[in-house]
Amino acid sequence: MSLVTADHLEKTYRIGEISIKAIRDVNFTIEPASFVAFVGPSGSGKSTLLNMIGCLDPPTMGYLQVAGQDIANMDRKQAARFRGEHIGFVFQDFNLIPVLTVFENVEYPLLMVQNRPAQKRKKQVNNLLDAVGMGNQGDKYPSQISGGQKQRVAIARALVTNAKLVLADEPTANLDGKTANRIINLMKKMRDEFDTTFIFSTHDTKVMQSAEIIFTLEDGELLQRQNDNGGTHA
Amino acid sequence: MLNVIKIAARNLRRYQRRTILTSSLITLGVVAVLLFISTTGSFKNMMVGQITDSMIGHLQIHRKGYLASIDNLPLNRNLDQRQVAKVKEILSGLDAVESYSMRIKLGAMFSNFTETTNIRLNAVIPEQEVKTVPLLSERIIEGEKKDVLLQKGEILIPELIAKGMKVKVGDNVVIVANNKDGSVNGKTFVVNGVLEGISGPGGRDGVIHLDDAKELLRINGVEISEIAVRLKNKDDLPRIFSSLKDDLASFTNKEGNPVFEVHTWEKLSPFYNIAQMIDLMTFFIKIMLVAIVLVSIMNVMIMAVYERINEIGTIAAIGTLPGKIMALFVTEGFLLGVLGTAVGTVISLISIAAINAAKLTFDFGRQSNLVLAPTIGAEDVITIMLIVIGIAGAASLQPAFKAARMDPITALRHV
Numbered sequence: 001m002s003l004v005t006a007d008h009l010e011k012t013y014r015i016g017e018i019s020i021k022a023i024r025d026v027n028f029t030i031e032p033a034s035f036v037a038f039v040g041p042s043g044s045g046k047s048t049l050l051n052m053i054g055c056l057d058p059p060t061m062g063y064l065q066v067a068g069q070d071i072a073n074m075d076r077k078q079a080a081r082f083r084g085e086h087i088g089f090v091f092q093d094f095n096l097i098p099v100l101t102v103f104e105n106v107e108y109p110l111l112m113v114q115n116r117p118a119q120k121r122k123k124q125v126n127n128l129l130d131a132v133g134m135g136n137q138g139d140k141y142p143s144q145i146s147g148g149q150k151q152r153v154a155i156a157r158a159l160v161t162n163a164k165l166v167l168a169d170e171p172t173a174n175l176d177g178k179t180a181n182r183i184i185n186l187m188k189k190m191r192d193e194f195d196t197t198f199i200f201s202t203h204d205t206k207v208m209q210s211a212e213i214i215f216t217l218e219d220g221e222l223l224q225r226q227n228d229n230g231g232t233h234a
Numbered sequence: 235m236l237n238v239i240k241i242a243a244r245n246l247r248r249y250q251r252r253t254i255l256t257s258s259l260i261t262l263g264v265v266a267v268l269l270f271i272s273t274t275g276s277f278k279n280m281m282v283g284q285i286t287d288s289m290i291g292h293l294q295i296h297r298k299g300y301l302a303s304i305d306n307l308p309l310n311r312n313l314d315q316r317q318v319a320k321v322k323e324i325l326s327g328l329d330a331v332e333s334y335s336m337r338i339k340l341g342a343m344f345s346n347f348t349e350t351t352n353i354r355l356n357a358v359i360p361e362q363e364v365k366t367v368p369l370l371s372e373r374i375i376e377g378e379k380k381d382v383l384l385q386k387g388e389i390l391i392p393e394l395i396a397k398g399m400k401v402k403v404g405d406n407v408v409i410v411a412n413n414k415d416g417s418v419n420g421k422t423f424v425v426n427g428v429l430e431g432i433s434g435p436g437g438r439d440g441v442i443h444l445d446d447a448k449e450l451l452r453i454n455g456v457e458i459s460e461i462a463v464r465l466k467n468k469d470d471l472p473r474i475f476s477s478l479k480d481d482l483a484s485f486t487n488k489e490g491n492p493v494f495e496v497h498t499w500e501k502l503s504p505f506y507n508i509a510q511m512i513d514l515m516t517f518f519i520k521i522m523l524v525a526i527v528l529v530s531i532m533n534v535m536i537m538a539v540y541e542r543i544n545e546i547g548t549i550a551a552i553g554t555l556p557g558k559i560m561a562l563f564v565t566e567g568f569l570l571g572v573l574g575t576a577v578g579t580v581i582s583l584i585s586i587a588a589i590n591a592a593k594l595t596f597d598f599g600r601q602s603n604l605v606l607a608p609t610i611g612a613e614d615v616i617t618i619m620l621i622v623i624g625i626a627g628a629a630s631l632q633p634a635f636k637a638a639r640m641d642p643i644t645a646l647r648h649v
Contacts (some may be wrong), residue, residue, distance in 0.1 A: 056551060056642050077555060084553020091646070099244035111237055113553040115347040157552075 001070065003165060003197050004030040004053055010063035011048050011220075022048040023059070024220040030213070032164065033195045035188055037202055037211030045220040046201035047169055053199065054087055054167045055079040067164050082115035089157025090168035090187075090200075094150035096142040096157075103129065103138035106156045114161060128156040131193060132186060148179035150184060159190055166190075168200035172207050184210045241566040245538070246573075253570065258535045258621060260574025261581065263526040267618055268582035270519050272608035273589075274512045280457075280604070281505055284432055290499045291335065291462030292471055293478065295321055300459065301502075302340070307341045307354065307459070309414035310611050314404055317458035317485075325463065330474050332464045333365035338447045339459040341413035344391070344440075346399045353395060354439045359446030360384055366464040370441075377427025379402040383441065388426035390441040396428040403427060409442070413451040413633060421450050449555035481617070484516045523618075523624050527574075531567045531629035537564060539633045546637050547645025554637035563634030564627055571626020575619050586610060 005148045006145070008187055011023035023045045030036055039047045051057040052064060055071050056079075064072050067086045072080060083089075088109075096105045110116040118126070129135045132152040151171060158166045172180030184207055187198050202208050214226040246253045252334055284364070285293050300311045313321070318336065325331050337356050344353040360383035364371060371379050375393065389409070391401060401407060403425050410420040415562075423442065431438045447453070465474055475498050482494040500506040546559060586608050594606040 046371070048547060051643055054551070064403065077312075080550065080553050080555050082553075083551065087553075089548075089551050093544075097545060097548070097645075099241060099248050108549075109552050195393065226349075 001036070002029040002065075003032045003067060004028075004199070005063070005065040006053075007051065007063040008043070009049075009064055010060050011045075011052060011057070012060045022220050023052070025040065026220075026222045028222060028225065029213060030197060030199065032197055033191060034197045035191050035210075035212040036197070036199045036215065037213070038209045038215045039202055040109075040215060040217035041070045041203060043219075044217040046203075046217055048220075049217065050167050050169050050199065050201055053165075053194075054089065055077065055083050084161070086164050087164035088153045088161065088166040089195075090151065090166060090171045091160050092170040092173045094142070094154050094174075095146070096150055096153055098142050100141075101138060102134060102140050102142070102145065102153050105142065105153055106160050109157060109161045113125075124160055125156075128160050129153075129188065131159075132156045146179075147175055150183060151175065151183050155186060155190060159194055159196060162194070163196060165199065166198045168198065171200055172202065172204060177206065180204065180207055181210075189200055235561075238501065238561050238565050239569070242569055244564055245562075246540075246569055248289045248615045249538070252534060252619075253573070254539070254551055256530050257570055257574035257577065259530045260527055260571060260626070261578035263523040263577055264578025264622060265585065265616060267519050267523045268579065268610060268615065269608070271516055271618075272586050272610040273606060274516060275610065275614070276606070276608045278509050278512050279609075280607070282499070282509060284369060285503045285505055286367075286468070286499050288367050288373055288432065290502050291366050292468055293463040293464045293475060293496060293498055294465065294502060295461040295478070295482065295494055295496050296459070300493050301495060301497060304339075304419050307339045309338075309340065309373070309451065309457075309459075312338065312414075312457040312459050312460070313494075318456050318458050318461070320485060321461055321482070321494070324478065325461075328474060328477070330467065330470045332462045333362065334457045334461050335359065335362040335366035337363075337460050337462060338444060338451070338453075338457065339439075340411055340447060340451065342396060342409045342450075345408040345410065346405065346435050347408070349399055351395060351399060353391070353409070354387075355442055355447070356439050357442050357444045358383075359444045363441075366462050369419045369612050373430040373432065374427040374431045374569055377425075379427075384443060386443045386445050388443070389423035390427045390429050391425055392429050392438045393431045395440070396425075401425055409450060411450050413453070417452065417533060419448060419450055419452060440549065471642045481518050504604055520621065521617075524621065526572065528627045531626045532632065533572055534570065535563060535567050535630045535633035539563065539637045542637075543640065544644045546640050547642045547648065550640065550642040551646060553572075559636040560638035563637050564630045567630025567634070568623065568627040569625045574626075575622045578622075579615060579619060582610075583615075619639055632638040 006026055006028050009023055009026040010021065013020045013022055026049065038049055042048055048057065052059050053066060055074060059072050063070065069082065071082065086176055097108065100108060102126055107121050108130055110121045110124060124134065129138055132155055133151050134149060134156065137145060137149065175183060191195060191198050208214055216223045241380055270601050271313060297311050297317065298312050303311065309409050325334050335358055337358050339353050340357065342353050364383050371383060374390065388405065405425045406422055407425060410418060410424050412418055475496065478496050482496055483492055485493045487493055549559060589606060589608050595603045596606055
């Protein structure tokens with residue numbers, strides 16, 4: 001069973017009298033434990049699509065199923081609960097909470113979203129911090145670590161709830177090439193270790209080459225799907 | 235909840251300067267209100283205490299119509315023996331009554347054998363009077379403060395007459411008075427003491443023994459102008475007043491009109507209006523405090539939400555429920571209120587102790603060198619603390635609601 005299924009998906013924004021179609025009749029499926037990139041120029045609809053898959057923005061039309069649930073008609077609270085249970089996020093600007101330590105940042109979803117007991121939280125957080133190579137940095141605050149380290153912490157935070165799906169909007173945009181590669185490799189490693197599907201958006205050609213499946217978007221339309229074996233679907 | 239408090243506290247520490255400034259403003263407001271309440275409240279209590287404990291008592295019972303003509307001290311509106319007996323019977327049945335004092339009030343001529351002036355006198359049974367207005371003996375500024383206020387043939391004269399007529403303790407004076415039939419009689423008294431004058435009715439009256447007044451006025455039976463009543467607990471005043479009023483209302487004359495009238499000290503003393511003004515001022519000061527807290531906390535929390543839009547977007551995207559986001563911001567405002575209030579309360583209590591230690595004095599009316607002794611009850615402190623903390627929480631509601639309702643995408647895009 002597919003983890004993500006989009007069927008005739010559309011998203012239209014209205015600005016006054018003007019309607020802007022950000023996503024036009026998009027269809028795709030993504031299988032569990034995939035490593036997927038949405039690529040395309042700025043304004044092509046990558047972020048909009050990721051926001052819809054992430055239950056942050058409902059589609060205007062079409063069907064969108066994530067982790068077996070139709071997410072198109074969820075209300076605000078249902079969507080928040082669904083995100084807390086099934087989806088992890090990695091942001092371009094890392095978006096760590098500055099008043100929390102590295103450990104507390106990773107612990108946050110377990111504590112404030114899932115209300116897990118302390119013992120389990122500690123074990124889970126330490127596992128994840130070790131997995132992303134930040135096991136000895138738990139007491140530091142975000143302001144005391146580098147950009148690459150911040151993104152590692154953000155990946156750990158996204159995975160700590162055993163999320164089935166991690167969405168990363170331009171996760172390497174604020175990192176240098178070397179660090180960006182490390183982060184992509186780390187995400188791949190995490191996918192292998194935790195069977196988590198990673199979907200990220202990028203327009204960095206080096207980064208997109210690391211993806212196993214690439215969806216190319218332009219003007220809100222899905223132009224092609226490309227597998228790492230070279231197969232291309234229009 | 236502890237985690238919400240932890241994050242809120244850390245966010246306050248994050249914006250240290252703003253936190254200090256806002257909590258200082260709240261502290262200032264709390265200090266101003268608590269000092270105002272403690273000083274004015276103590277002044278009010280002192281004045282009320284003086285009025286009730288050295289002159290009026292908590293309640294007074296008169297014959298109907300007496301109070302309307304009290305300026306003339308009418309002798310033809312006294313309570314007779316039967317009426318006094320009824321009042322005594324009712325008062326004896328009330329547990330809340332500590333004591334009562336029968337008085338004849340009269341106007342007379344005061345002579346030191348060379349000069350004459352007019353004087354208002356309270357004729358009392360000293361034992362009853364001392365029990366009912368225990369601070370009366372404290373007002374004796376010249377002469378010995380004895381266990382018994384005065385003996386027959388002795389008089390306590392007000393300070394003004396003592397000075398004006400150049401009369402000292404131990405001097406003989408003559409009191410001349412008309413009785414209710416118009417007959418004039420005089421009697422010689424020995425000045426036993428000089429009474430400090432205080433503001434309010436009866437504050438400049440002399441005091442003689444009830445038996446001397448009966449002799450002077452040629453009263454054979456029992457005639458009493460007023461009965462001053464002291465309660466064991468002044469907080470019982472409304473209840474006892476109402477009960478006495480009902481009990482006494484059942485006594486009517488032949489025409490069916492009530493025989494008695496009963497009044498609380500509040501009706502009898504003009505200081506009650508000042509006390510009410512003090513209460514009103516206290517109320518407005520509290521309103522100002524509420525406004526200070528409301529505006530400052532709201533301002534800070536609006537800024538906090540604005541500055542952390544991206545952060546709000548992040549925690550919302552991660553799956554934090556709107557209620558929890560709201561709780562984070564309300565707790566932040568609440569903690570700001572708690573911080574300001576706690577510091578303000580400590581400073582206020584230290585200031586009150588310091589003022590008491592300094593023994594500052596002030597003048598009021600003809601009274602000088604009154605010691606400013608501010609005190610504040612735990613009830614007042616707790617009320618102010620609850621008001622401030624409650625308003626701090628309430629002021630954070632709107633910004634917190636805005637944060638909780640924020641669209642995660644818009645918030646995440648915010649730079």
